[in-house]
Amino acid sequence: MESARMTQSEAAGEAILLDGKAFAATIRTRVADHVSRLAADHGIVPGLAVVLVGEDPASQVYVRMKGKQTREAGMASFEHRLDATVSQADLLDLVRQLNVDPAVHGILVQLPLPEQVDTGAVLDAIDPAKDVDGFHVSNVGRLGAGQKAMVPCTPLGCLMLLRDHLGSLSGLDAVVLGRSNIVGKPMAQLLLRESCTVTIAHSRTRDLAEVTRRADILVAAVGRPGMVTGDMLKPGATVIDVGINRITEGDATRLVGDCDFASCREVAGAITPVPGGVGPMTIACLLANTITACCRANGLAEPEGLTL
Numbered sequence: 166m167e168s169a170r171m172t173q174s175e176a177a178g179e180a181i182l183l184d185g186k187a188f189a190a191t192i193r194t195r196v197a198d199h200v201s202r203l204a205a206d207h208g209i210v211p212g213l214a215v216v217l218v219g220e221d222p223a224s225q226v227y228v229r230m231k232g233k234q235t236r237e238a239g240m241a242s243f244e245h246r247l248d249a250t251v252s253q254a255d256l257l258d259l260v261r262q263l264n265v266d267p268a269v270h271g272i273l274v275q276l277p278l279p280e281q282v283d284t285g286a287v288l289d290a291i292d293p294a295k296d297v298d299g300f301h302v303s304n305v306g307r308l309g310a311g312q313k314a315m316v317p318c319t320p321l322g323c324l325m326l327l328r329d330h331l332g333s334l335s336g337l338d339a340v341v342l343g344r345s346n347i348v349g350k351p352m353a354q355l356l357l358r359e360s361c362t363v364t365i366a367h368s369r370t371r372d373l374a375e376v377t378r379r380a381d382i383l384v385a386a387v388g389r390p391g392m393v394t395g396d397m398l399k400p401g402a403t404v405i406d407v408g409i410n411r412i413t414e415g416d417a418t419r420l421v422g423d424c425d426f427a428s429c430r431e432v433a434g435a436i437t438p439v440p441g442g443v444g445p446m447t448i449a450c451l452l453a454n455t456i457t458a459c460c461r462a463n464g465l466a467e468p469e470g471l472t473l
Contacts, residue, residue: 179430179431180404180429180430180431180432180433180434180435180436181330181434181435181436182435182436182437182438183326183330183403183405183435183436183437183438183442184438184441184442185322185326185437185438185441185442185443185444185445185446186441186442186445188325188326188329188445188446188449189322189445189446189448189449190445190449192325192446192449192450192452192453192471193234193237193238193449193452195453195468195470195471196238196240196449196452196453196456196468196471197237197238197239199456199468199471200238200239200240200456201239203456203459203460203465204239207463207465209459209463210239210240210241210268211240211241211270211271211455211456211458211459212240212241212242212243212266212268212269212270212271212455212459213231213235213240213241213242213243213269213270213271213272213273213297213451213452213455214243214244214245214263214266214269214271214272214273215228215231215232215242215243215244215245215273215274215275216245216247216256216259216260216263216272216273216274216275217244217245217246217247217275218247218248218249218251218256218274218275218278218279218282219247219248219249219279220249221277224275224276224277227275228244228275230448231273231448231451232244234448234449234452235452235455238452240452240455240456241268243263243268243269245259245263247259249279250279250281251279251282252281253281253282253283253286253287256274256278256282256287257286257287257290260272260274260287260290260291261290263291263295264290264291264292264295269295270295270455270458270459270462271295271297271451271454271455271458271459272291272292272295272296272297273297273298273451274287274288274291274298288300288301289301289302293315294315294458294461294462295458296315297315297318297451297454297455297458298315298317298318298451298454299314299315299316299317299318299321299351299454300317300346300347301315304316305346305350305351308351308354308355309354311358315454315457315458316351316355316454316472316473317347317348317351318446318447318448318450318451318454319347319348319386319407319443319446319447319450320348320351320352320355321355321450321453321454321473322443322446322447322449322450323352323355323384323405323407323443323446324352324355324356324359325446325450326405326437326442326443326446327359327382327403327405328359330403330435331382331403333359334356334359334360334361334382335359335360335361336360336361336362337361337362337381337382338361338362338364338379338380338381338382339353339356339361339362339363339364339380339381339382339383339384340363340364340365340366340376340377340379340380340382340383340384341353341356341363341364341365341366341384341386342366342367342373342377342383342384342385342386342387342392342393342423343365343367343384343385343386343387343388343407343423344365344367345386348384348386348407349365349367349386350365352384352386353365355473356382356384358473361382364376364379364380367387368387368389368392373397374396374397377393377397377398377399378397378398378399379399380398380399380402381399381402381403382402382403382405383398383402383403383404383405384405384407385404385405385406385407385408385422385423385424386407386408386423387408387423388408388410388423389408389410389423390408390410390412390421390422390423391421391422391423391424391425392408392423392424393406393423393424393425393429394424394425394428394429395425395427395428395429395430395431395432395433396428396432398429398432398433399432400432400434401433401434402432402433402434403433403434403435403436404424404429404433404435404436404437405437405442405443406422406423406424406426406429406436406437406438406439406442406443407422407423407443408421408422408423408424408439409422409439409440409444410422410423420439420440421439422437422438422439422442424436424439426438426439453468453471453472454472456468456471457471457472
């Protein structure tokens, strides 16, 4: 697979940039190639259904982007847009319909959901085999037990970047900063599967800098802009910055990660930028998960390089 690494800066001491945007494009090309083979060899078209409730601007952007990339990969895209006042019963009814629709191999309910809807109940109503977000409790448990599961897209994208840059991760010390169900916990499980020695740290960890300075791999997913600084890193560490934080500077806003990029780049061996690092990998891995779900549903070999 094409490397995610960009050419290292000529400036002394600067880390290699792990170009998630370029690597995601490679993943999407592999997805499209596999979609073509499925259609030619088996007459199967993978289908992804996305459910959007309400008119949250950020969610609308994400859904449009997901639909566009799904169609560009040659897959069927089904979008269901519901009013913000939809009842939980009606939303669950739609999920049940998608669960039994043979044209739909992956189901994604865009978060956040409105207050009248129990998010956990909706996510748990999705057929685990079609749960391409990997949020269903069944997939969470199977991942933790080392069994075949649908893997959350962002941690899967992080793992792909790490494998591409480092090769084998076996024996490396890894610190995951953040303990969310969406990123932190599944990321730790994936690193354990790669035979890393894993520590989960968070905002209340005592002597946090001492913990992070042991890490050959640091995955920052705590949601605090610039929380990780260069003096918290082991020299030469590989840093995956999952944070996407919008900050205001005067009349303008910009996106920053959980790492102070300038100081971290002076110490790290490799680092993902924000934007352009982990973000593009998340949607690419959503497409990869849809292909995986389609192959499993039809008893076909899973796509090489697009799954665990």
